[in-house]
Each structure stands twice: as C-alpha cells, then as structure tokens.
Amino acid sequence: MNLAVNNLSLFFAAMLVMVALGISYKEKLGFTKDIIFSVFRAIIQLVLVGYVLSYLFRVNNEFLTVSMALIIVINAAQNAKKRSQHIKNGFLLSFIAIGASTSVTIGVLVLSGSIKFIPSQIIPISGMIASNSMVAIGLCYRSLDSLFHDQRQAILEKLSLGADIKLASLSILRQSIRTGMSPTIDSAKTVGIVSLPGMMSGLIFAGVDPVHAIKYQIMVTFMLLSATSIGSVLATYLAYKSYYNEQKQLMI
Template structure:
C-alpha cells in the first residue's frame, strides 16, 4: 500500500480550513478569533516539541523514560481537568487521583493481558488516549456538579436541615454529574463504525494492517475508554462533591 504523505502545501491548504472558522467567528461576532489562533499556534508548538521528544524516546526504548513520559501525560491531564472545575474550593489532588487510577488500572489490565507491550511506541500513545478521555469526562462531571449545586442549593439545604449527611444530600447531584460525564463515551460506543470511523482503526488500515486485526484493536479501545471514563468520573465525582461542604457538613456559598 502506498504510504500517505503530508507536505507543506497540504498543510497550507488545511490551514485555510481554519480560516473558515475565523471568518464565521467574525461574521457572527462570536469573539473566538483570538482563541482559535492561540489554540492553533499552541497545538503546532506542542506537537513539534512532543514529536521530536517521542522520536528520541522511541529510539532509546528505555523503561524509565517511557514511565516518566506516561506519568507526565497523567499530570498534565489532571491539571487541565482541575482547571475546568468552576468550584473555587477545588483540589488538584482529586483530579490527579481520578486520572492516575483510571489510566493505570486500565492500562495495567491491557499490559497483563498482553494486549499491549511496555514499549514507548505503545505505552505513550495509549496513555495519552486514556488520560485525555478521562480528563474530558472529569471536566464534564465538574461543570455539571457545579451547576447542579447552584440550581439545587435550596433542596440540598433542606435535606441537611432534616438531618441528612452531606453525601445523602448531594447524592442526586453526584449521580447526575457522573451520568453526564459518561454519556459522551456511551453515545460514541453506540455509533462507532456506523457514524464514525475511529482514528486508531482507520490509521491501522491505512498502514496496511488486516482490517479484522484493526477492528479487534478498536474494540479493545472502546472497552478501554468505557473503563477509564467510568472510573475517572466516579472517583472524581465522589471526591469533588465534598468540596462543596465545610468541615461541619454545611453547604459552602458559591
């Protein structure tokens, strides 16, 4: 199979598509032009740096470097999830614990099952895939939880006044937030193969891998993402709801 190539001219044409978004932003007064250019510039710089770094790590194939790179991905994902929490009383440790456990439990099972090997070419990309999905789910959990505590403040106060502890008072909010966090992954699993052709499966097929083998890998990825989003959102949710109460189980003003 002929290898796909991306030259500088193709990148220029692809960048022209970004300008479409900029034009729409300007015409509709969405005030997103600055964010679009900033995000594009940041993505290019980050990808160039990471690309050269991965090239070195892949060549060295060192267990310690592989582990450190994977852990750096987790730390960064946790920081981004933490920043997405609107609660002023948030804690970074909640996000780190959720992403750390969800990423390494899921990946540990894959390594023990010999679905993947502990080599940089497999561990680092899969760490990024798992941690990023967990990060998105946790961010959704945080934002929904904050909105629910704002909207249902009176109901929570009434439950506390009737003698409920903070967990019982917040339980409907907690369940709704975890459900919201998991819903995009569930919806994606429902439509995979029918609406969307996932990147990993398509990439393997482009590389000349047997489609049946590529499909097996994609099924594994689907199971993997379902696991990490559920673990991450549950751990983050059960840790984060406590940040809305003080040490006396009183609801904090937002």
Template sequence: MEQLAVNNLSLVLAFALVLVAVFVSSKEKLGLSKDILYGIVRAVIQLSIIGYVLTYIFQLNNLVLTSAMSLFIVVNASWNAYKRNPSTQKNYWHSFSAIFISTYITLGILVLSGAIRFIPSQIVPISGMIASNSMVAIGLCYRSLNKQFHDQRQQVLEKLALGATIKLASLPILRESIKTGMQPTIDSAKTVGLVSLPGMMSGLMFAGVDPLHAIKYQIMVTFMLLSTTSLGSIIAGYHAYKNYFNHDLQLLDEEETE
C-alpha cells in the same frame, strides 16, 4: 500499499480550513477567533516538540523514560481537568488521583492481558488516549456538579435540615454528574462504526493493516475508554462533591464556590 505523505503545501492548504472557522466566529460575533488562532499555534508548537521527544524515546526504548513520559501525560491531563473545575474550592489532587487510578488500572489490565507491550511506541500513545478521555469526562463531571449545586441548593439545604448526611443530600447531584461525564463516551460507543471510524482504527487502516485486525484494536479501545471514563468520573465526583461543604458539614454559600 502506497505510503501517505503530508508535505508543507498540504499543511498550508489545510490551514485554510482553520480560516473558515475564524471567519464563522468573526461573522457570528462568537468571540472565538483569538482562541482558535492561539489554539492552532499552540498545537503546532506542542506537536512539533513532542514529535522530536517521542522520536528520541522510541529509539531509546528505556523503561524509566517510558514510565516518566506516561506520568507526564497524566500530570498534565490532571492539571487541565483541575482548571476546568469552576468551583473555587477545587483541589488538584482530586483530579490527579482520579486520572492516575483510572489510567493505570486500565493500562495495567491491557499490559497484563498481552493486548499491548510495555514499549514506548505503545505505552505512550495509549496513555495519552486514556488520560485525555478521562480528563474530558472529569471536566464535564466538575461542571455538572457546580451547576447542580447552584440549581438545587434549596433541595440540598432541606435534606440537610432533615438530618441527611452530606453524601445522601448530594447523591442525586453526584449521580447525574457522573452520568454527564460518562455520556459522551457511551454515545460514541453506540455510534462507532456506523457514524464514525475512530482514530486508532482509521490510523491502522491507513498503515495498511487488515480491517478486521484494526477493528479488534478499536473494540479494545472502546472497552478501555468506557472503563477509564467511568472510573475517572466516579473517583473525581466522590472527591469533589465534598468541596461544596465546610468542616461543619454545612453547604457553603454560593459566593464561596464560584
């Protein structure tokens, strides 16, 4: 099969698509033009650097470096999930524990089952795939928690006044927030193969792998993403809802959480 090649001219022409997004943002006064350009410049720099780093790590095939790179991904994903939490009472370690546990439980099962091997060319990209999806799910969960504690403040106060524990008073909010975090992955699973041909499957087929083998890998990816987003959302949600209460188990004022 002929190998695909992306030359500099291809990249320049593809950049024109970015300019379309910038034009739309400018014309509609969305205020996203700077963010788009900043995001593109940052992505190019980060990908260029990580490309050289991964080339070195893949060639070295060292257990310690592979583990360190995987942990580096988890730490950064946790930091980004933490930043997406609109509450002023947020805690980085809540995000880290949620992503760390959800990522390595899923990754551990894949390695122990023989689905993947503990080599950098498999562990690093799979770690990134798992951690990034967990990061997105947790970010959505945090935003939903913050919004619902604002919108349903009176209901929570009434439940507390009637003697409910903070967990019982927050349970409907907590459940809805976890659901919000998981929903994009569930929706994606429903439409995979019909609407979208996801990255791993498409990449394998680009590389010349038989479509049936590529589909098996994509099914595995779907399973692992459902696992990690559910675990991540649950762990983060059950940590984060407590941030909306003080040590006396009273609901914090809105000014204290925004």
C-alpha cells in the same frame, strides 16, 4: 502503503483554516485571533512532541516511558481542575482520579497481553485514556457546581431531617457521574456507524487490514469506558465534600 503527507501538502491543507477564519470574520464571532493562536500553538506543540516521541521510541527506556505517562496525567489533572471554582485541592483530586483510571486500565491491558510495555504503545494509550478521563471529570465538576446550586434547598431540607452529607448529595453524585460517562457511552453506541474513530482510521490509512484495525478500536472502546467510569466515580466522590464545611453545612 504510505501517506503522501509532505510539507507542500500540509501547506495546501492549511488553506482549510481559512474557511474557519472566513466564517469567524463574516459572522463577527471574534474567534480570528484565537484560531490563529491555536493553530500556531498546535503546530509547535505537535512538532516538539514528535521529536520527543521519536527519541523515546528509539531509546525504549521504561523509566522515561513512565515519566512521559506521568507528565500526561499531570497536565490532564491541571486542565480538569479548571472546570470548577468550588472544589478544594482540585488538582490533587483530579490527579488521583486520572492517575487511577489510567494506571488501572493500562495495567489490565498489559497483563492481558493486549499491549506491550513499550513507549510506542504505552505513551499513546496513556494520552488517550488521560484525555478522555479529563473530559469526563471536567463534566462531573461542572455538573456538581450546577446541581448543588440548583438543588440547594432540597439538600438543606435533607440535612435538617438528619441526613448525612453523602445521603443528602446522593442524587447529585449519581447525576454527575452519568454526565461524565454519557459522552463515552454515546460514542460507543455510534462507533463504526456514524464515526470511524482516529485510531481505527489511522491504522487503515497506514495500510492495516480493516479487520485488525477494528479489533484495536474495540479494545480502545473498552478501555475508554473503563477509564471514564473510574475517573468519574473517583472524582465525584472525592470532590463533593468540598461543597460542605467542617460542620457539614452547605457552602454554596
């Protein structure tokens, strides 16, 4: 079964963008330029990535595969660090957290035989893991900012009573990790009932038996839970010290 997606059908599908543009214009949302820019940017990026992936899949080189996965992690870390203004070395901390969650999860999948170390599997899986870790880490950073600001007085009282910075921040760390993991957990609760995720839908569109597609989606659910938990924990515990100075005083 082949999807009947050609240039003409894509052109007509692009008319759906007019719906968003119409709503933005009618409701005076101010998104018109952003929508147009994002659509053109998405098209250019996807076309370029398509040609790059075609080359990588054809060459099937391990070094190029790892390099592409590394590029994905770097870009994810760069975007994650933008979620907080108070974290020192945000890129490095995000890179460590996303890199660890991606490498550990992929390592388990490869060693278990769930996937093979080939570009057509490693690169897409790396993108899925890194992007979900990026979102989770971004939520953790925002939560840290908000909670340290809102609970400043309580933290100062704990510090004045002799608590170290980890103990004084423990409730904030736990809440931030929960915030980062919650979307993935909520998604796992409703998968198959409320939503049919992209990977599963794509396989079904491609003609794969739904039962086999479901097995792949179960694997994806497991790996995303692993990745977001690793990423959230690492990012939170690496980042919270940025809210204190060398004298262990709260700086926010």
